[in-house]
Amino acid sequence: xxxxxxxxxxxxxxxxxxxxxxxxxxxxxxxxxxxxxxxxxxxxxxxxxxxxxxxxxxxxxxxxxxxxxxxxxxxxxxxxxxxxxxxxxxxxxxxxxxxxxxxxxxxxxxxxxxxxxxxxxxxxxxxxxxxxxxxxxxxxxxxxxxxxxxxxxxxxxxxxxxxxxxx
Amino acid sequence: xxxxxxxxxxxxxxxxxxxxxxxxxxxxxxxxxxxxxxxxxxxxxxxxxxxxxxxxxxxxxxxxxxxxxxxxxxxxxxxxxxxxxxxxxxxxxxxxxxxxxxxxxxxxxxxxxxxxxxxxxxxxxxxxxxxxxxxxxxxxxxxxxxxxx
Numbered sequence: 001x002x003x004x005x006x007x008x009x010x011x012x013x014x015x016x017x018x019x020x021x022x023x024x025x026x027x028x029x030x031x032x033x034x035x036x037x038x039x040x041x042x043x044x045x046x047x048x049x050x051x052x053x054x055x056x057x058x059x060x061x062x063x064x065x066x067x068x069x070x071x072x073x074x075x076x077x078x079x080x081x082x083x084x085x086x087x088x089x090x091x092x093x094x095x096x097x098x099x100x101x102x103x104x105x106x107x108x109x110x111x112x113x114x115x116x117x118x119x120x121x122x123x124x125x126x127x128x129x130x131x132x133x134x135x136x137x138x139x140x141x142x143x144x145x146x147x148x149x150x151x152x153x154x155x156x157x158x159x160x161x162x163x164x165x166x167x
Numbered sequence: 168x169x170x171x172x173x174x175x176x177x178x179x180x181x182x183x184x185x186x187x188x189x190x191x192x193x194x195x196x197x198x199x200x201x202x203x204x205x206x207x208x209x210x211x212x213x214x215x216x217x218x219x220x221x222x223x224x225x226x227x228x229x230x231x232x233x234x235x236x237x238x239x240x241x242x243x244x245x246x247x248x249x250x251x252x253x254x255x256x257x258x259x260x261x262x263x264x265x266x267x268x269x270x271x272x273x274x275x276x277x278x279x280x281x282x283x284x285x286x287x288x289x290x291x292x293x294x295x296x297x298x299x300x301x302x303x304x305x306x307x308x309x310x311x312x313x314x315x316x
Binding site for chain 1: 177181184185221222223224225226291295306310
């Protein structure tokens, strides 16, 4: 017992290390939080929206699926209805954005009778292949955007859009 | 496109593509019997133009609605407005309205008249399908005009 006695010097150095450690942690913690915060942040608008489309009913032929989410614009809240062109490619479900990459019109599947297997933009006759690839010689300069998809209880969920990964 | 700073900037940059202006003509009737009907018409017309804008965003500019009360109605207004829009670089100018008054305004202005459908009691799905039906009525008017050049 006696050889384990804490000397005054030891006691002071332990206490100072402890207090100093707390102070250092108190300064470092907020910095680490700030650095990590962007990673922990939940992405607004990145949520998946449940649609009324059954996964089983999706075929190789693109169909239009509507989905609605709430948009807050300053003090004005509104329900926005958006749509996606959804089809099955092998086992994978593809959801393409209907917004033309030229000037933002809404494209239609088989909208042009001369090209029944393509997306067609009625504004300036822009055309896209089934995977969203823009056809050279028509006004659009990029492929259609793609939505992330998920399945929930047999129904389709549509998530955030991203650049086309199929082309 | 709407008549706001951002969209007008893209219009200025892309004049050869955005060649159509569309102007809603909204009648405001303040008599006791007609006021509600007038409100329903305005609601329908603005919902429909918003839907048209969504479909044809890259080709047309939707102007703010021109509203008039019964005494302020001016027969010469659409023709004058159309002339000014043509000067501003629009090849096609369409007026869209629920007011019968404009249906006989002659051939020099394009007036699209539609019967107002009261939307207030409908739920959203029905409303959307009604608007889609109405849009299908309007599309041929645009495409024939667009095909004429």
